[in-house]
Amino acid sequence: MPLQRRTSRSPLALLPLALLAGACMTCMTCMAAAAELSPADAERHAQATYREYFELLSLPNDAISPEDIRKNVEWLEQAFRKRGFTTRQLPNDGKPMLYAEYPGSDPARKTVLFYMHLDGQPVIPAQWAQKSPWTPVLKRKAANGGWEEIDSAPLFSGPLDPEWRVFGRASADDKGPIMMMLAAIDALKAGGGQPAVNVKVILDSEEEKGSPSISKVMQAHRDLLRCDAIVIHDGPMHATNRPTLVFGNRGAARAQLTVYGAKVPLHSGHYGNYAPNPAQRLASLLASMKNDQGRVTVAGYYDHVKIGEADRKIMAAVPDDEAALKRRLGIAQTDKVGANYQEAMQYPSLNVRGMAAAAVGDKVANIVPDKAVAEMDLRTTPDSDPAYLGQLIQKHIERQGYHLVKGEPTDEERSRYDKLASFSYQSEGGEAAGSQIDSPVGQWAYRALSDTFGAKPEPVRIRMMGGTVPTAEIVRVLPVPFAIIPLVNADNNQHAANENLRMGNYVSGVRTVYGLMTQAF
């Protein structure tokens, strides 16, 4: 394979680098920078880690068990140390996080902190089509379209099929990416080179619990973790499985709205048409918050959303197959919040995630309910935080004539106010975060991916993903630009039964991490 020096490159710089490459083929010892990693070598280094991967997947990692977390941390600490990393367990109330730093740090280079997590979602073993979620198995696509288990021996020694998948809890979320990094390091060491950036790694131990401790632990080790950029390897790649860069995520807040009727449920014969129905009133209130196109009509809700022309172009370039998506979801039309899926995710949402008044189905009764509840989640954006959105909704409710109470209204309140409701909101499960697509980090990551996988088709750039990951909690402590670079197949059943990793993604993930580590910025 041809070896090439890696430096920060623009297309214009390609020619001199290509010339240099030939010169260096005869001069291995002088190379401080790392060589290109061919797909075949990436596969070879990946395959060499598959036994470790299976071993790691055999360790239960639900953060509900500190003992399990400790076993994972110890295993991972050994894995990083034997590759030359210095490591340190960061205490976290019995569930330590792991810090690892690659040797040869050079102040002249930029420092990148790679964030991944070692814990996994809880499992319900009975839902899994295998002996245990903690006993990884190899599967291939069966003739009937499902997955059939096959002997895993060829995975460790024979020729590989990129369409094979390893099934097991955390196979994709997020132990797969950790293993890809270890394999990328193996490849780097085998090439005898040095990374182009200083490499620091932090492995969260409670990501699946909402990363309640990451800010605190990072704050306690701020100097240790100091960096110029943060790369987050978590979550799924774009559905096309093309290299994917994500520059932000919405946050999540919850809100609860209760509309009160009479003190107790009433006979609907004797009181229907007389006692106001809180389910009906809740319906009217919710209806007043959105129009028929799904756009929020609460005054000011979208006021802080700013999308420039450059952003729109980047979003329009995302190869979303919306026709296929609609078919898969079973909907003929989407809400008309954005011109396309990506644009829709740039806006804060107001979603009724649950609604209840009295009973439906078998337990239904002929009553006028005494109250009606709507549970909402608000997906927030960096410019529209929970307090801003919550206040707008609250004002909107009051403008509809409601008197807001805390908990059950008193007799005095009931006699004074026709319309009574309670409304509360709070941040939950993470804040929104955004990083400039064209920041130095954004440009660096883009170069690394296009250098590794080619400039056409270009890597998928997602300005802001709709879901919530703990980016904000991480960058709060270290306010540097970041990029979320997912490595695993989109259909990995993350968080559910039968989580899996496509082995072709393992190999491309090794190439991605290698490409990032060897790309200077």
Next chain:
Amino acid sequence: MPLQRRTSRSPLALLPLALLAGACMTCMTCMAAAAELSPADAERHAQATYREYFELLSLPNDAISPEDIRKNVEWLEQAFRKRGFTTRQLPNDGKPMLYAEYPGSDPARKTVLFYMHLDGQPVIPAQWAQKSPWTPVLKRKAANGGWEEIDSAPLFSGPLDPEWRVFGRASADDKGPIMMMLAAIDALKAGGGQPAVNVKVILDSEEEKGSPSISKVMQAHRDLLRCDAIVIHDGPMHATNRPTLVFGNRGAARAQLTVYGAKVPLHSGHYGNYAPNPAQRLASLLASMKNDQGRVTVAGYYDHVKIGEADRKIMAAVPDDEAALKRRLGIAQTDKVGANYQEAMQYPSLNVRGMAAAAVGDKVANIVPDKAVAEMDLRTTPDSDPAYLGQLIQKHIERQGYHLVKGEPTDEERSRYDKLASFSYQSEGGEAAGSQIDSPVGQWAYRALSDTFGAKPEPVRIRMMGGTVPTAEIVRVLPVPFAIIPLVNADNNQHAANENLRMGNYVSGVRTVYGLMTQAF
């Protein structure tokens, strides 16, 4: 006590009757018509039946048990027979109804069929503040405002307190009224007179199950039951406890509306603002059906409601204390369907009796629900039946752009129609029924009550009660004018734990039934 002949009387006829009365005091044997019943004599005859009343209340009567129903029918059959009635058990799939006819039927007189029911609501004994719902107890108001149990011996022999109450299942609904009739017969027989109308009685055995069999059983004995008027002794009197006449009741229909979203619940981060939210859409749809004042805005919904000036005057005369009612319900304002409570009950209702989408509370999840359900009950009126109202709602839903499906939509339907819903409706729990307030029967009943209790304050006349009783099922077979004449206190906890009868109502009930039986029409 002065004895008076009873015939059909108008105020103008009072004087000659008063004169006749004196003449007859010395001529007991010639009297075919019955004497007036003084309050003291009514109380004496009532008290003489209290042991029987306790015995009857000791018999469980949930129609879920044919064996229990049979025991009640046998006990009642004996009670009617020993008072001279001819009786007949009307077969009904193991749960017979009882027919009883007072002897001396005269074709020259009008015949009144008295309907009551012998079955009762199910019980949850633990909810009762006494040893058993089937062991009646006597209670009096305690200093703390609650009810305290007292020795029942004085009930059978000592001086009575009208504020005492007997607690037990069916004490008010509807064994109390049956016993009042038996006591009224005792009084009649003691006076040696004959009733002014031919008296037939039918005791339903499944009223609390929605009277599923009354029409069929009555149809099978149509000739036996033939009559000129039907009097229904069931339900509570007006809250003032003034003599009460009810000339109709709303019917009940149920409807279920389901709005469909995506095929499965979706991650609200990735799909909030994109996949239409069916809870939100259901809210908008329900909001489109009623205005802020609680009036139905479905086109045509109230079109068949006709209320004349005479009706309005009668309704305005009902002594409802709406200020107290609102205080009790805990509401500051009522829906603005009618000018007052009575008027509101003349309109069909559209009541959301239950509503659900995904989960609320502990089980809430950050999803876009896949469907949302509203359970509705429509209270119908004689001119606005379930089919009429259901069709109007269905058309309304379609006019909002919905394509209606039966059950879950198919993929084809999902791809073709943006707005998908299913809607069904059907009659449930009884039809509406109405009888002219000024029909001969209405006038006759009014005279009986005002003769018995005085013309001022006048008896309460309710044009149509909001709840549903099986009047329609009864009059369908025998289409004669009817009057519902409730006899029990409004706060009797009907259908709930701690059902009770105010003993003053037992005595006034004896007077009412006596008054009806001795009033010609």
